[in-house]
Amino acid sequence: MSTYLVTGASRGIGFELCKQLLSRGEVVIAAARTPEKATNLKELEGSHSGKLHLVKLDAEDASSIKAAADKLDKEFPGGLDVLINNAGISGSFVQCSQETVENVLAVHKVNVLGPMLVTQAMLPLLRKGSKKLIANVSSGAGSLAGKLKFVEDAEIRKTLPYATQALAYKQSKAALNMQTLTFAADLKDEGFTVISYCPGWVATDMGLQGQELMKTKENPTWTTEQSVELQIKLLDGMTPDKSGGYFQHTGEKLDW
Numbered sequence: 001m002s003t004y005l006v007t008g009a010s011r012g013i014g015f016e017l018c019k020q021l022l023s024r025g026e027v028v029i030a031a032a033r034t035p036e037k038a039t040n041l042k043e044l045e046g047s048h049s050g051k052l053h054l055v056k057l058d059a060e061d062a063s064s065i066k067a068a069a070d071k072l073d074k075e076f077p078g079g080l081d082v083l084i085n086n087a088g089i090s091g092s093f094v095q096c097s098q099e100t101v102e103n104v105l106a107v108h109k110v111n112v113l114g115p116m117l118v119t120q121a122m123l124p125l126l127r128k129g130s131k132k133l134i135a136n137v138s139s140g141a142g143s144l145a146g147k148l149k150f151v152e153d154a155e156i157r158k159t160l161p162y163a164t165q166a167l168a169y170k171q172s173k174a175a176l177n178m179q180t181l182t183f184a185a186d187l188k189d190e191g192f193t194v195i196s197y198c199p200g201w202v203a204t205d206m207g208l209q210g211q212e213l214m215k216t217k218e219n220p221t222w223t224t225e226q227s228v229e230l231q232i233k234l235l236d237g238m239t240p241d242k243s244g245g246y247f248q249h250t251g252e253k254l255d256w
């Protein structure tokens, strides 16, 4: 039995991670911006009493992150084993020539600074834990190698508006990947495993919004349940020699 902290636990992938981890007996700390409004988490708390702990955490707000870390420090003297930095937003999708400072800053605040501040705040607790695993939920959208094809392939540019859109989101996940590598290097000698992974295109609010924003009739590839089942399998297989890795949820290595 391990202790997992999942950010962005109110819905989508974060909620499903909590649900599936609880169902196999793990201790789960579900961090949400407004846990008082998360009726789904409250229901889950009722059926997993003592195993699910709700904590208020807004990834955009350093004082909220610090307050969450202080609370957990008191409640979990044995520390935390796994941190899953899952909370994220996609922002608006426009042509990169129309991208705005406001959108870029808003997306980076949640997707890049959020995981940085949460990781920093939770490190003392993670150091006490036994797994020392930090997983950043990234995206294939942040792969520089993967996006090179948009420059090289005229057909993709013609048929896929996304190729020249969603700059803020793509930047944020590329920056998150650099954060993964830098923390992996910093924490290597302490036995930590720090990774980025892509959950696939998943039918959550964000995944469905992406479908709309990309104006595609294609459906998300994965249900939330299917994707999360594979995400947990991926996390179960993580060992320090894999630190600094960038993975698909199905286990393959992704190119940075």
Ligand code: NDP
Pocket: 007, 008, 009, 010, 011, 012, 013, 014, 032, 033, 034, 057, 058, 059, 060, 085, 086, 087, 088, 089, 110, 137, 138, 139, 140, 198, 199, 200, 201, 202, 203, 204, 205, 206, 207, 208, 210, 220
């Ligand atoms: P959803 O939009 O379904 O859920 C996003 C979650 O993040 C919600 O719980 C939301 O909380 C939370 N969140 C947003 N902003 C904040 C904040 N400031 N502080 C704390 N929590 C916040 O998205 P998904 O579940 O699909 O996405 C989860 C992760 O997976 C994200 O990092 C996303 O980038 C990544 N991803 C998703 C893909 C997909 O196809 N769905 C593809 C690739 C990557 P609230 O309810 O309060 O808004």
